[in-house]
Amino acid sequence: MAKTQNKTQVSDTNVDDFIAAIDHPVRRADAVALNDMFKRVTGWQPRMWGPTIIGYGQYHYTYDSGRAGDMLGTGFSPRKASLSVYILPGYSDFSDHLARLGKHRIGKSCLYINKLADVDMAVLEELVRAGLDDLATRWTVTAT
Secondary structure, X not given: OOXXXXXXXXXXXXXXXXXXXXXXXXXXXXXXXXHHHHHHHHOOOEEEEXXXXXXXEEEEEEOOOOOEEEEEEEEEEEOOOOEEEEOOOOOOOOHHXXXXXXXXXXXXXXXXXXXXXXXXXXXXXXXXXXXXXXXXXXXXXXXX
């Protein structure tokens, strides 16, 4: 099997500079609030992954197929259309949390939020912790 690298790699971009450069004032304020919340909940410092993802912690995985790589433990991206929050590792059912969260959409491992005012931040914090705890039952997650 040919070795391929993940498209999403750690970068040297400064997280605070990235957040400060977000044009939309609500999206920028939400990014500041999420950064503060993720640092508080995880106890880890953020790192940029690729050009737009702010990640906390990381883990190394090796699938049965032999594919291996490194990925952020949890994090978010303040995209133009919505906030993409990477807190659902895809292994467990978090429907009880999601039912209490507020307005959102979900993908395979992402939670999409239009703006933080649409959700209950206490429930979002619970989801971050629950997602990391679930991920740590499968892979060793290390601090950044």
